[in-house]
Amino acid sequence: MRKIIFNPQYDTKCFIDYKRRGGTILDTQFVGKQGLLSELELRAGLTIAQIPTIERKASYLVALEEYISDNQNSMFRKSVQVDSFGVADELLSWRDRLVFAGWNGSITGISEKLDELSAIESHFSTIGDEDRWQRVLVEYSTKPILSNTTIEVHSEKEHLNPIYRHLLDTLSTQGVQIDYFTPQISKPKITVVEFDDLYDAYRWGATMPKEYLMICQNRKAFNNILSSYSEPTISSTLNDSNPSIIQLFKLGLSLFMRPLNIYNLLSYLQVAVNPVPSALRSELKSLLVDEGGFGDQEKGWNAIITNYIASLDLDKRKRNEGRIEDFLSMLSLNEAEIDRKRVLEYAKKLGSWALQRKAIEVDSSINEQLSLLSTFCNAMTKLLTNSKQEKISQQELKMLILAIYAPSSFVGSEAQKGSFNSVNSIENIADSVPKAIWIDCNGSLPVECDYSFLSKQEAQKLKESRVLIWDTTAQLQAAMAGIEYALGQIDEEIILVSSQNHNGEQLSQHPIITKYRKDDVASNPVPNCKSEQKPVTPLPSPQEKYQFAGKVSPRVKESFSSLDMLIKYPLDYALKYLAGLYKRGVAQLGQLERTKGNVAHRVIENLAKECDNNAYQMLQSYADNSDKCVEVATNQVGVILLLEENRIDFENFKRNLKEAVFALCGIIETNNLDIVSLESKLATLMIDEVILDSRMDMLLKNKSGEYIVFDLKWSSGKKQYEQIQDNSALQLAVYQYLCERNLGKVAAVGFYILPKTQLYTAHRNFVNTERRITVIEPKEEFDLMLQAMDSYKTRYEELGSGLAIVGEQNIYSDYQLFKAEVR
Numbered sequence: 001m002r003k004i005i006f007n008p009q010y011d012t013k014c015f016i017d018y019k020r021r022g023g024t025i026l027d028t029q030f031v032g033k034q035g036l037l038s039e040l041e042l043r044a045g046l047t048i049a050q051i052p053t054i055e056r057k058a059s060y061l062v063a064l065e066e067y068i069s070d071n072q073n074s075m076f077r078k079s080v081q082v083d084s085f086g087v088a089d090e091l092l093s094w095r096d097r098l099v100f101a102g103w104n105g106s107i108t109g110i111s112e113k114l115d116e117l118s119a120i121e122s123h124f125s126t127i128g129d130e131d132r133w134q135r136v137l138v139e140y141s142t143k144p145i146l147s148n149t150t151i152e153v154h155s156e157k158e159h160l161n162p163i164y165r166h167l168l169d170t171l172s173t174q175g176v177q178i179d180y181f182t183p184q185i186s187k188p189k190i191t192v193v194e195f196d197d198l199y200d201a202y203r204w205g206a207t208m209p210k211e212y213l214m215i216c217q218n219r220k221a222f223n224n225i226l227s228s229y230s231e232p233t234i235s236s237t238l239n240d241s242n243p244s245i246i247q248l249f250k251l252g253l254s255l256f257m258r259p260l261n262i263y264n265l266l267s268y269l270q271v272a273v274n275p276v277p278s279a280l281r282s283e284l285k286s287l288l289v290d291e292g293g294f295g296d297q298e299k300g301w302n303a304i305i306t307n308y309i310a311s312l313d314l315d316k317r318k319r320n321e322g323r324i325e326d327f328l329s330m331l332s333l334n335e336a337e338i339d340r341k342r343v344l345e346y347a348k349k350l351g352s353w354a355l356q357r358k359a360i361e362v363d364s365s366i367n368e369q370l371s372l373l374s375t376f377c378n379a380m381t382k383l384l385t386n387s388k389q390e391k392i393s394q395q396e397l398k399m400l401i402l403a404i405y406a407p408s409s410f411v412g413s414e415a416q417k418g419s420f421n422s423v424n425s426i427e428n429i430a431d432s433v434p435k436a437i438w439i440d441c442n443g444s445l446p447v448e449c450d451y452s453f454l455s456k457q458e459a460q461k462l463k464e465s466r467v468l469i470w471d472t473t474a475q476l477q478a479a480m481a482g483i484e485y486a487l488g489q490i491d492e493e494i495i496l497v498s499s500q501n502h503n504g505e506q507l508s509q510h511p512i513i514t515k516y517r518k519d520d521v522a523s524n525p526v527p528n529c530k531s532e533q534k535p536v537t538p539l540p541s542p543q544e545k546y547q548f549a550g551k552v553s554p555r556v557k558e559s560f561s562s563l564d565m566l567i568k569y570p571l572d573y574a575l576k577y578l579a580g581l582y583k584r585g586v587a588q589l590g591q592l593e594r595t596k597g598n599v600a601h602r603v604i605e606n607l608a609k610e611c612d613n614n615a616y617q618m619l620q621s622y623a624d625n626s627d628k629c630v631e632v633a634t635n636q637v638g639v640i641l642l643l644e645e646n647r648i649d650f651e652n653f654k655r656n657l658k659e660a661v662f663a664l665c666g667i668i669e670t671n672n673l674d675i676v677s678l679e680s681k682l683a684t685l686m687i688d689e690v691i692l693d694s695r696m697d698m699l700l701k702n703k704s705g706e707y708i709v710f711d712l713k714w715s716s717g718k719k720q721y722e723q724i725q726d727n728s729a730l731q732l733a734v735y736q737y738l739c740e741r742n743l744g745k746v747a748a749v750g751f752y753i754l755p756k757t758q759l760y761t762a763h764r765n766f767v768n769t770e771r772r773i774t775v776i777e778p779k780e781e782f783d784l785m786l787q788a789m790d791s792y793k794t795r796y797e798e799l800g801s802g803l804a805i806v807g808e809q810n811i812y813s814d815y816q817l818f819k820a821e822v823r
Contacts, residue, residue: 001027005181007154008033008164008448009427009482013235015213017431030430033164037132043146044139046132052372054404056126058379060095061088062386063123067116074116085383085403091117094453100130100163101449101468110461137167144174152179154430155485159478161448162468188490190516198440198502199225205439205497206231212495213429213436214420222439223413232416237424244271245369249376250405252350255330256338257394262288262639265331273366275327275353277320280308292598292637300636301331323353337391344384351377372408379404426486434492441496442507445479447472483512545805546571552578552799557683557691558792560734567730567791571804578799592640596653597714599638600754601697603629604661604712605678613675619665626658656755663757663772664710671767673700673708684741687789696735698752702765706747709735710759717753717760724751724762724776733784 011032018025031039041047051059061084068074079087095117105121107114127135139145157165157180172178195201198218202225205214216222219236226233251268254261266288268274269281283304287295294301305328309321326349330342351374358370383400384392415422423429426438449470451459459469487494496513500506555577558566566573575581603622606629611617622629634641641650668675676699683693698710711731713720723729732749739746750761759766759773766773798805 002149003028003152004036004039004149005030005152005154005430006032006036007427007430007482008161009425010154010430011035012237012424012428014428014430015421015423015433017433020431034129037129037136040136040140040146041132044136046135046139048127051126051128052375052378053128054375054379054406055382056128057085057089057092058382058404059126060092060120060124061085061383063120064088064091065386066123067120071116071119075112076116083399085400089403091120095120096128096130097449097451098462098467099128100133101451101462101470102134102163103462103465103467104134107462107465107467110465111455111458114458114462133163133167137163137170140167140174141170144176146171146174146176150177150179152181154181156180156182156481159481161478162470166468188487189493190487191493191495192513192516193495193497195497195499196501198442198499198507201439201497201499203229205437208437210418210420211435212420213433214422215424215426215428215436215438215441216422217424217440219422219424226419232419233413234419234422235415236413243365243369245273245366246372246376246405246408247271248274248350249373249380250401252327252330252346253343253380253397253401256333256343256346256397258334258336259642259644260331260639261643262293263643273357273361273370275323275350275357277308277324280305280320280324283308288639292595293635293639295636337393338397340384340387340389340392343392343397344381347377347380347384351381376404427482429486429489432489432491434490435494436490437495437497439497441498441510441513442502443510444508445476445511447475447479449475480511480515545803547802547804552796554688554690554796556689557693558686559692560694560731563692563734563788563792564730566795567788570795570798571806573795574799574804592646592649593714595638595640597712597754599630599633599641599653600657600660600714601712602633602637603657604664604698606633607661608675608678613677615665615668615673615675619662619669622658622661622665626654626661630654630657660754660757663770664752664754666770667752667759667766667772668700670769672703674702675699676701676707682738682742684738687792692734692738694734694738696738699739702747704747706745707739707743708747708765709739709749710752711735711750712752712754714754717751717756717758720751720753720760721774721776724760725779727778727780727782727784730784730788733788737785 005028009032010030011034014030016025016030021028029035029039038047064076064080064087065084068077068080071077076087076091098114098117105118108118109115151168151171153160153168157168160168168178193201193204195204199221202222205216205222206225206229214222214234216234219234223233223236248268248271251264251271254264255268266285269276269285269288272278274281284301287301287304291300295303297303305324309317309324312320326346330346333339333342354370354374354377358367358374361367361370380400383404421433426436429436450472451469452472454462454469462469496510496516498507498509498513552574555562562573562577565576604618607618607622611621640646641653667673678698679695680699681693681695683691686692696709697712700708700710702708709732720729724732729751732751736746736749747765748761748763750759750763752759757772760776761773762776762778764775766775768775
């Protein structure tokens, strides 16, 4: 005889004692509410294709809008005008909960609200799980279908949802044997362990013996801790997850909005499974990250796309040219309102691509994501097709995206050999187990069917109409009874672990702990319950030095940045430049302040090119066209400044930049300097055939033929001031060294601090009529470049002996003393 073991919570992985059950497990099926529904449908021949939830929501919105267009006095009309999809989502959830309890559109006269829900039913025909349950109830009430089957229920009958009770009673009258299994309730020792933070609880749990069954909800976070202790990980599901493929939906549609969000564009290009060819995406990503924008006309965005298409053979060009147009052309749009048909076409094509890719994909997790992506696109297509507007506002599109897109659950990883036996919830314990730890025993009791949208009068009238409304109090009692039922499956010990905080949020104490803690001993059914405070095993501390093997040879070429990293951060230098271990993964745009500096550099560079390096003409041109100059430079290297959240900051930046450019041109003109070039690259031999090269922001020359170097900085200037004062400004020392080796005598070097409109320098060779120049006296005089080369030699001696020091080192001044301390 076939046995079905049913508990509403058994849809997720259960703890089953396969050894004890032996061969009988072959004829036994453990099911939760979804599993039982599917089994009963299969036996009755009621199985149909399931409509994804998000598509049902879209269909219900269409039905709701049709109803309201015929009923302008609807109580829902004004709410739909504000948030149509949100209202449809909420009304559909009401409708489904009522249908599950036995309601249908023919039940009227309860209230105006429910009568309107009944009226919407004539416009809506897409069934969900709740409708499926009602179909099963009707089918099984008419004739016996199950044969040679026993259903063992792992719950007390009075604590089941009335729908399940009704179904089981119906099956019983049809001759199905229904057994309500009551375990031999044990009295395990219950220990309550408390921690300040949930991660402390996970660290403690990671070190416990594997004989305990681990009850854990946030399995991904617990696995991270297990991995840090080199312990095998448990199986996991990524709940409320946003894997990259399904994000193509909201990222791609967001590119129709203006101002363009460059973060979304970069993320869109970085999704590995993508309709845009990977080689093209790689080039476009590099452009955005390196430049901070779309670059110039010669080497920028459009040039990259044109050159890529031209590089393809004829067959590939035909396949890819249309796809590039379909999935990147929205970037050329600049309208405030969006063409509905263009968005509709994009959604159709993205959904179609997802299905085509799914047909050839072998990875099941990717297939799952592609299916969901197609579902999102179908929902958007349905809503946009139903719309009668030619244009939609950016806000409307944003609301549709947010309404349709939802995080989902995906299979994370399988359990590794030697890991804990584990379940998500204590109610998933189907067979007895000696010991268990509930590692995240926090939160409240769940309510399966929330009918709080009903008034007391509505609920009572529905009950009178034989709709099985399950009272909230009864649901909470059933939830507590389900936990106590599961506790009865634990023979020896259960440790309930409670934490106060998680990620800065306070956690509530679970009601089961409140019931069973020691200070409730007067009413405590388990007198041996006690509370403990457990220590946490700390993670190993980082090392101060690392020893490595292998021969280390100096690189052929160094720049200021690599030389500076070698001296200050030897381990980072060794990993990046010698071992080639770059930080891989998601490419990121620069920080806001750095982006401002890039835009300021590009504005000055563009002005100099336009005015043939004439400072006076640069000043005049910028005075007449500053907004246009900034717009061009921002699109080339600083698109993040155009984001709405940066609007006020950007306006302040433009005002500050105007003053900075005027002051810079004034310094150049007042001191009779000529601009030689911007972004000048020079190189020379440094030590033992090692080439030192760097690129200088602005190279100038005075009337005596001596050279001057300005390094442009968008910062407070505090760091640069201190570097000159301490004689540790290696960047300026490198620039002076390169100029002297390649060009001739250097009169001055300095940092031009753009926001302060000040030139910081240790040289006095300037006219300072407008007080734009700050001369800083170094505290001590020594040849910084010689010190740096000495430091370079010593660092390579250390690396050659296999030693790499961790942390920041400052060894420019008094270097010999430092060298002695290190050794």
